[in-house]
Amino acid sequence: NIEGKNLLGVTWSLTVFLGYSIPWIFFALTNPQVVQRLYMPRDKKAFRNMVFYFAIFGLLYTVIVTLIGLLYRGYIVLNNLRDLERELLSNRDSVTPSLLKNFNEFFASYVFISIIAAAVSTANSIILTVASVIVRELYERMVKKPVERISRIVTIISIVVMTILSLTVALLKPAFIVELSVISSVMLLPLAPITILGLYKKKRDGELYAITSLITGFAITLILSIVINPIRVIRESFINIPIVMWILIVSTIPLIPLIIERKQ
Template identity: 45%
Template sequence: MTYATGIGALGFELLYLAATVVILSTIGYEIWRLARRYQWLAPSQMLGDLYNSRVLAVATALVYLFAMVPYLAAQIRGLEAMFSYGGLGSLEAILISAALVYSWIFIAGMWSVALTDTYQGLLMLSGGLAYLIWALFYLVPARGLTLSDVFTELSKTGHLGLTGFWSLSTFIAYTLPWAFFAITNPQVVIRLYVPRDEEAYKKGVVAFYIYGFLYTLVVVLVGLVAAGLAATGALPRGLGWDSVTPYLLGLMHPPLGSLIAVSVIAAAVSTANSIVLAVSSSLVSLSEKKSLAVARAVDAALVVAATLVALLGTGFIVELSVLTSVILLPLAPITVLGVYRQPRTSTVMRRSALASLVVGVGLATYYATVLGPRRAFREVVAGLPLSAWVLLVSTLILVAGQLVESKLTGSRGALRAQPPG
């Protein structure tokens, strides 16, 4: 993305990182604290308890079931890119990627996914730093250039400023849904329940921030170097967003390229497994008879659906990921209000929360269906991108419910205060 659109991609990533840290430090902490009391297993169960509504819990689980497909497809597309580096064709790479994701669910399960997160995190960071060092101190000199030459070219092409791609509406379209990622995406929310105590939770937030910041700098700097070399003619111009990393890996010595490819594969498999397990647990946890066979069937259906989306090539990896967050945006105001004003047990709030979810998700899904994922989340309606409308509409419905409830509560209080007769 940095290769194609310039330094604006850094702003997009850093705003996501900052927003996520703020959310994890505030509402995320409250969710962890409440999870200790209620023993939540899945986000759908959490929202059902906060609003005392089984219908809302089921609706949330069903939204996860289809909304997470684009994001899961993005992980399979990422795996495809890495396997194509190994010489596999597109179809074979996608099918092997899907088989790997589903097999690891059977082999691993949630505990092993959590454990391998630690290993793949270390592998990704070491691989990323090696990637950056290689780009700065080998790739650039090997093309007969200096870093000064590269950044001079970047300045000429406008990559060091906001390119034409990064209009205000586009920036909002990308960043707004990603800013609420930590409380809308089930594979993240479910991990808020895991830390054993407050100290472990705080250490996790700090580690996430440090790791996220370092890795963001790595990939942005590599993207800028690639764009600068392309501007000089040392690398091809106009590489597709998802083709830049495989192309650069192909220039490396095989052991180094393989190390970085494996680190990306580890991250994609871990993320894909987290998505699938979070969605299936959101469904199965609502059933009185919790069946592992049903969970595995849901897992298989998700992987098959995501594989079909990946085969269709309906969007870039970044776009597919953001599209999922747009569809899930209505869960942000519902979660915030539910956590800070719990318990929300009135009929009015149950109905307004359900209406907020249905209308917001319906609006995002309508545009995604009509326009396709590549255009949907960047579509501007009356001066605002789709993501802003989804968040605004769903929030207004919830606020209206809150006002109606306050009015009714005030009326009942006034009646009780009146003297008899």
């Protein structure tokens, strides 16, 4: 708080913490730009190494940026920078730019460029992956004889449309960056049980169960986001279970027949 009390105290409830954490736990299984990398390793050992080192990197990165944030928080309070604190509390997206102002120009530029590069790279990967899915899994499966020229046109149109949509969201700024990123991962959360089951299921069947799971989970997430607000979806619970966890549970239920079948 502004008076400097409880400087490093925990202000999140367990429900809020889980609401923000659960979508990221399944990040590697739900985000298309990451899932596509599941097909890259040459064998199981390479796959395990990829997952292991990715997990280590994610943990270290989280610890480092969290410590930097806590140190900056302490710097603001201990130096009695109340106006700056109020400004950052009202606009949390400005925390990183404000922090970089206190760094050496060269280092700040390096960090800033790395953030932009990571954001652009991620956006590119997502758009290209989704465009590929639209062409390969929708258009080319719906027509008997796909035409390469039309496939390219569909790809270009998909890329342009998604880029415009992304730009629109960026300009409208409907919420803080962290909350937008989390709610987008919540929207993708229904993919987690499907992907996990797909990794271990040898037969390529059960499409109906998978589609039902995906539609059910996504529909519930979308309806709740519209009715009660996306931020409340992340932060609130139902009968003491985070709503985010309910989305995961509901998405898993349609897959139970496939899970039982595999065990048998």
